[in-house]
Amino acid sequence: MHGQPHMQVLCGTSLPAPQKWEQDHVFLSVDAMKVAEPPAWPGKATPSPADPSGSGSEAHIAEDDNALLLTAQSQMLVYRALAHGVVDDLRIVPLSSARGERHRSSAGSLSCIEEDEETQVVRHRLDDDPPATEQHMRGRRGVADFIAGRIPGTGTHVGMSRRLFAACQNLDVLQVRAAREAEASAVPLPIESHVVWDDEALYAVTRGEQLVYRERQQPRERREAVRDGFEQSDSMSWRMLLGDREPVVDWRRTGLLEGATAETYIAIEASDPVLRSARD
Template identity: 65%
Template sequence: MDKQPPEGAQDHAFQISDRLDIPVLVRDGPQRRPSKRPWERVEHAWPGVTGIPANGWYLATTTWRQILKAATEVGRDIGPWLALTPNLAISELVSRISPLHAYLCLKKVETAVSGSAGRCLFVNAIHRHGTERSARSAFGYHLGMTMAQWACAGMMGLGPTQHIEAGGPNGHPGFLDVSLPLPDLWGSHPAGPLPWLIEAKAHRCIGLPALREGMEQLRGGSALMHGQPHMQVLCGTSLPALQSWEDDRLFMTVDAMHVPGGPTRPDRTAPVPLDPANSGSEAHIAEDDDALLLTAQSQMLVYRALARGVVEDLRIVPLSSSRGTHQRSDTGSLFCIEEDERTQFIRQRLGEDPPATEQQLRSRRGVADFIAGRIPGSGTHVGMSRRLFSACRWLDELQVEVAREEESRRDPQPDRPDLSWEDEAMEAETRAVRMSYHEQLRHRNLSGTVREGFKQAQSLSWRELLGDREPAVNWRRVRLLEGATPETYIAVEASDPVLLSVSD
């Protein structure tokens, strides 16, 4: 294969790096906080994206792209409101990414693991000296959720996760009642049908008190499984002590516990797993309706940002159509575009004979056309494949319909300036709306809807899919680090504040 770039091409991606290391302790249950700083002396590399490793300390070498992708995909479900105000998807994405930019930095460290990046995440001076307690607490929530998603979906190969407020495994209505102690997320691994219940915690010097609280939430979820075997996964992210904020790097604990099946109650039969074997993965969406639905649901925020939000630099990005067979790398579920020979070969050929239109691009052999756009103010670009975008479009129409029906059923709030809504009252109202919305969605043909959108993808142009907007065919970007999964895309600019915090 000729790997020489076309004449005059500029590619600075290989001169910058977003690789970093995160120490991770895997255990089979919560324990006291490790002493004597073992996270600084880790000797074993993360074994790859194959599932939950054996107990012990690992140094997980990953990319900043992988962490930012996790941030865009995890958070509280705001489906009924976002369906009616899709332009706010941009704001939600910014709210998930910006805390990471605001409070984290990279520092060089010594490691004993061959092939490691030699750089770890630390909190910066803004977090330590310029942030109030309430802001640090909010950051802990965002960071905890992001790192749980990174560990489970990014590094252990879990399929798309769902926030528990959108419903848990098998559609049990009890998972919609967030007044109960419940975990944050759930998902299934492509290697088998076993559901994972996931709780995320992030605290300064995280220890048993916070982890015990997380276990209570996991047990609350397990109580709704009614005899079905599943995994409890408690992800703890440790922030540094105040007095050692310059010296203590971020590290994680992953407590993974198998809950065996048990006898069901006489009046209840054991539920059938929602996600069958070999599902839950983007690689299976062509033949598996459950995998397609879960993937589309996990990408609705990005879809709405691209379809309805004010993204910058909206464009068509060519990737290799063989991406679905690409083996996951040791750095996570993303494969880095600069390391993907097939995509580089395709782009070289396109550079020699540039396509002027979308149709010309689509006629080229081996090319998959993704849509991508820049989240304003973030330096992060997000995107997805044509067929996933089309599936999300059909799902969006159904969700908007249900949200409007739900809105029409609600009693109008009294227009009284003297009426004060306390946080708890507002939360109760929000909870009721969310529960009703998702209960109505359960009775719709979600799988059939996304499958129909998936099938329609090739018959529609991007202009039709995007509501008469005409994206340019343009993939040439200087100092842009790109990553992709079989159906999704993310890129990070070299001006990212975290990447600029360390000089190589």
């Protein structure tokens, strides 16, 4: 829903050290902020090239490396949930490959699948000759295979395209490597029982470590990595991308409200409290 007023909510939990359970408390913090405008691009007043559809950086990922990197960064939580087995019901969802022809409006690029005529045609064609595996579906005319899964304990399903998944995978490799290098080079805090660290001192040390971490993630290397994954994804199977897991092909779900952008997928079960409260 790029460009629409929304709330940005940040949640955090503080846990005491194992030896301090009796002295310290567990607490939860929630910071909420109203966001009325789409996030600004670093160093740019408006997205470039121009984006009249309001679809954000995702509309330009085919030709703009910065836009691809921005999109991959915004989807890293979804990628890690899909890649590392956090989701339930992992499956391949076929959509139309006509990404640029999907319904768009000034509200953003998310469109309902039930209104996506191209995807409906693709799925009817698959109904006539159902693919048993991913291999049987690859190469079918007009088909783009997305990976999707349900967030445990909810009725929400999230997913993404093969090429965005591969781009996120390459970015994840760089982020993990940079984090390990930063951890290895970090100077340990000289915390002793008789030393009291105030918030300002802790912030200065933490901030310094963050700067080291960011400096190690070279922008050019990240842009090249996500572009390589994006361009090479067609030569990779989902089994390769998912570490030898082979998801089933499944698109015939009832009671599921589906939506998609050019590269991302989301669905909500009709029984989910979010939809029930909206109807009430």
